[in-house]
Amino acid sequence: MGGNRQELAPGKARGIEDRLTGIPGLDAVRERIGSWGADGASVPRHVHALLLGLRRLDAINLAYGPAAGDGALEEVAARIQHFAAGDLDGPWMLARAGGGTFLLVANESCSRERWQLFADQLAEMIARPIAVPSGVLRLSPRIALIRALAGESVDSMLDRLGNALQDANEQQRGRLAWADGEVSPPGRSSAQLETDLLGAIDRDEIEILFQPQFSLADDRLIGAEALARWNHPELGRIGAGVLFGIAERVDHLAPLSRHIAHRALAAGCAWPGELRLSINVTPADLAFGSYVRQMLDLVRESGFPPRRLTLEVTEQALISDVTLAAQTLAEFSAQGIRIALDDFGAGFCNFRYLKVLPIHYLKLDRSMIEGVASDKRDVAVLRAIVAMAEALDLQVIAEGIEDEAQRDVAAHEGCAYYQGFLRAPPMSAAAFAELASV
Numbered sequence: 441m442g443g444n445r446q447e448l449a450p451g452k453a454r455g456i457e458d459r460l461t462g463i464p465g466l467d468a469v470r471e472r473i474g475s476w477g478a479d480g481a482s483v484p485r486h487v488h489a490l491l492l493g494l495r496r497l498d499a500i501n502l503a504y505g506p507a508a509g510d511g512a513l514e515e516v517a518a519r520i521q522h523f524a525a526g527d528l529d530g531p532w533m534l535a536r537a538g539g540g541t542f543l544l545v546a547n548e549s550c551s552r553e554r555w556q557l558f559a560d561q562l563a564e565m566i567a568r569p570i571a572v573p574s575g576v577l578r579l580s581p582r583i584a585l586i587r588a589l590a591g592e593s594v595d596s597m598l599d600r601l602g603n604a605l606q607d608a609n610e611q612q613r614g615r616l617a618w619a620d621g622e623v624s625p626p627g628r629s630s631a632q633l634e635t636d637l638l639g640a641i642d643r644d645e646i647e648i649l650f651q652p653q654f655s656l657a658d659d660r661l662i663g664a665e666a667l668a669r670w671n672h673p674e675l676g677r678i679g680a681g682v683l684f685g686i687a688e689r690v691d692h693l694a695p696l697s698r699h700i701a702h703r704a705l706a707a708g709c710a711w712p713g714e715l716r717l718s719i720n721v722t723p724a725d726l727a728f729g730s731y732v733r734q735m736l737d738l739v740r741e742s743g744f745p746p747r748r749l750t751l752e753v754t755e756q757a758l759i760s761d762v763t764l765a766a767q768t769l770a771e772f773s774a775q776g777i778r779i780a781l782d783d784f785g786a787g788f789c790n791f792r793y794l795k796v797l798p799i800h801y802l803k804l805d806r807s808m809i810e811g812v813a814s815d816k817r818d819v820a821v822l823r824a825i826v827a828m829a830e831a832l833d834l835q836v837i838a839e840g841i842e843d844e845a846q847r848d849v850a851a852h853e854g855c856a857y858y859q860g861f862l863r864a865p866p867m868s869a870a871a872f873a874e875l876a877s878v
Contacts, residue, residue: 462785462807463517469535469545470594476531476547483588483597486530486549490559491584491601492520492566493609494540500577508572512579513540515570518786520544521807522754523562525783527679529649529669531842531861543601552587554675556616557633559583561682563615582608586619634690636672637683641699645671646683648703649866652875653718653837653859656851661876663716665752665859666704667866668696684722693724694731701735705742705749707869711876718750718780726753726764732771739777746775752782752803758793766796773798780837784808785825794832802829804855806840812853813845819853826854 477484494516501509517534520542524532532546548555566581584604588597600619608617640646650664670678687696701719708717725731739746751772758765769779778800781793786805793799804825811818829836838850841860850858864875 462514463521463534463536463542464811466535466537466543466598469533469543472531472533473545473594483592483594484547485588485590486547487545487588487597488548488550488555489543489545489586489588489597489601490555490562491537491605492516492542492544492562493582493584493605494566495580495582495609497540500579504572504574504577508574508577511572512570512577516540516566516579517542517807518783518805519565520562521786521805522756522783523565523681525806525840526667526684527558527681529677529679529866541605543598551676552618554678555585555587556618557675557678557682559585559616561685564685565681581615583616584608584619585616630686630689633686637670637686637690637692640670640672641695645673646696646699646703647671647677648700648707648869650704650707650869650872651859651866652864652872653716653857654863656838656847656855656858659863661715662857663718663748663750664872665718666700666707666720668700688724693722694728697722697725698734698738701738702742705738705744707873708744708748709742710873713876714748715876716748716750716778717744718752720782721751721753723756726758726768727761732768735772736775739775746777750778750780750801752780753797754782755786755793758797762793762796766798770798773800783839785821794828794834799834801835801837803837804839806860809838809840809846809850812849813843819849822849822855823853830854 473483473487476487494512497509497512500512517536520534524534524544524546528546528548530546530548532544532548535543537543563581563583566579570577570579582605584601586597586601586604604617604619608615647669649667649669651667652661653663653665654660655662668680668683670683672678684693684696687693704717704719708715739749751769753765753769773779779798780801780803781797781799782803783805784802785808802825804822808818808822808825812822826836835856836854838855838858839860841847841850841858841862843862847858847862867875
């Protein structure tokens with residue numbers, strides 16, 4: 441690539457720079473995409489990618505100091521990972537492409553409109569204020585999008601993405617740009633999507649998938665996490681990140697959360713034995729004054745045993761009022777419901793939460809697992825987290841296990857449970873019921 445085009449360094453490995461965000465460099469992306477394809481060299485069909493660049497990063501470093509810039513990069517990496525984890529059903533990977541640039545690749549079958557909607561909602565998430573010790577930052581992301589061509593090399597894909605991102609930065613006609621000048625599909629406007637969502641529950645378009653969870657000691661199925669997907673009649677399947685982003689704009693989070701819990705609990709009642717059900721708790725849930733009463737009513741009405749239910753809460757749901765969150769979660773705990781602190785290790789971790797919250801599980805973010813099979817420092821961090829959890833009488837759940845090597849390390853270091861594509865992707869209620877009956 442010549443001239444002043446943005447260059448993605450082809451030989452960048454996981455180095456000091458990538459230690460900052462805890463995510464790998466581009467070499468790891470080549471390996472991962474190679475594992476998805478039949479020949480190990482070209483990009484397989486269904487691979488989508490985006491390159492996200494942050495503008496004004498130098499100005500932030502000058503105005504607030506390098507520490508603020510570093511903190512912003514860590515927060516951006518955590519937000520991308522969390523958004524992708526909630527929205528994508530197929531395997532995916534995030535990498536640092538240098539400076540303020542991040543590459544996300546996904547082996548995901550979806551339409552161009554759906555990938556553009558994902559990118560647009562991700563840009564909104566990144567643009568939200570970021571608190572740093574010296575003030576509040578607002579970032580302006582630009583995103584280049586691509587659907588890989590059949591038989592295309594990884595370097596060709598990266599080259600086209602780099603050119604598209606440079607064009608997006610130069611033309612300033614919007615925050616999204618498709619590679620090779622492809623015109624962005626019109627899709628549906630935000631107002632149309634918001635209107636669509638208001639009737640989606642009544643039209644039974646919100647589907648509940650289940651991500652199986654297994655014991656690390658013997659690979660025994662121990663339960664599943666409930667995940668929401670919106671089967672939009674025009675755009676196809678829309679993941680939780682986009683779904684909840686739209687619901688937040690139309691003040692529809694509470695009805696959506698109730699619907700998800702109701703459907704998940706109903707499905708769980710048919711499960712054999714002592715299989716557990718995990719349901720995610722949103723910030724809006726914890727802020728809703730009647731959330732505890734309504735959730736406990738749903739549990740009682742469903743007949744699902746409270747002792748087999750886990751509520752997963754992220755740090756993002758705790759930031760606004762951790763004292764109120766602790767009180768709310770304590771009410772659930774008193775009923776025998778267990779609490780998991782989700783995405784532990786993503787971005788900044790406030791260890792005060794471990795002291796004040798009535799939690800039973802630490803659920804490790806996939807970034808805490810990704811490098812454990814090849815990096816001694818990653819193993820050391822995992823070992824320290826597990827030791828801390830044991831001292832606090834907490835069990836550790838490893839998320840994002842994609843190969844046997846990661847599973848072996850997680851088991852050796854003392855994690856109790858795991859989930860990930862190694863054993864099973866998210867699946868329908870019927871498919872999980874069949875898996876549970878084996």
